[in-house]
Amino acid sequence: MGAVGQDVGLGAVEETVRLGGDLRVAVGRIARRLRQAHRTGDLTFSEASVLARLDREGPTTPGVLAELERVRPQAMTSTVGALERRGLIARSADVEDGRRVVVSVTEQGRRVLTDMRQASTMRLARGLEQFTPAERARLEQAVPLLDRLAGLL
């Protein structure tokens, strides 16, 4: 263990820690800036996350969504409630189990996901336009990794 024979800079562990720190700062800055510029009518982070997940993985119950998003069911109740109030998702009763509720994306919800009217998305897109296509491609390759990383936290 440890650097033997030659000094090639940092060890693998130290580099990973450093990457973690850098990533934390970068992600934190973007998140803070976006939250700051949040306009009423725009989706919050939690809402956007749930809506995107529902669109990708199909209808589920609030309880399952809570597990996937790593929050208490009570927190999901309020997120789901907010999305429903805006007509982006629909709650329906489960016929097999009267306790259960099934949540699914509405047409309007699907439209919002590809919408440029979302202030945050527009803001990000305008920033991304300043990048070269190669740089955007690099970011695009990083997105699935970031998603996976979020799942591991």
Add this chain to the structure above:
Amino acid sequence: MGAVGQDVGLGAVEETVRLGGDLRVAVGRIARRLRQAHRTGDLTFSEASVLARLDREGPTTPGVLAELERVRPQAMTSTVGALERRGLIARSADVEDGRRVVVSVTEQGRRVLTDMRQASTMRLARGLEQFTPAERARLEQAVPLLDRLAGLL
């Protein structure tokens, strides 16, 4: 302008918007998970951002920091105050202008930046260990882009 002759999927604008949306969800998820797992004694996002910036760019005044972080000077007062209370930065009077205060990183602050005792950094590092070196390299290449992006927002 527009797609002429052949259909190669989405146009450049639509793709940028989609990348923006995906990035927003991914960044939001990581930020929410990290904030959730925040332990007392750990740096907050704003504190980490300011401390990292001070380390990279050297001593400055709270006012300049506020501009760089895109917040009101009053918000920076509290962030700087929190960092000072924990001994990570030092406030000193400017000899040339009695109104000004100069903020600089202390030795302890510099130590914290490369510290694995930070709960968030450890959490991220443990997640990153599940990635292949190639994947970590891809993330590493994305970090400066994310930083630049944050500056454009």
Add this chain to the structure above:
DNA sequence: CCATATAGCAAAGTTAGCTTTATCAACCCA
């Protein structure tokens, strides 16, 4: 030398996004 601008700070208020505590209805099993 005085009016105005600038830098920093303090306090109170706001919002997102959680949590814990508490209810209630529906299911399941002995």
Add this chain to the structure above:
DNA sequence: TGGGTTGATAAAGCTAACTTTGCTATATGG
């Protein structure tokens, strides 16, 4: 059929991270 479990919800409270409002001290220009 009665008792415990489970799913969803409601209400209240907390923290991070801002904001706006208002103050004080120092600097500066006519």
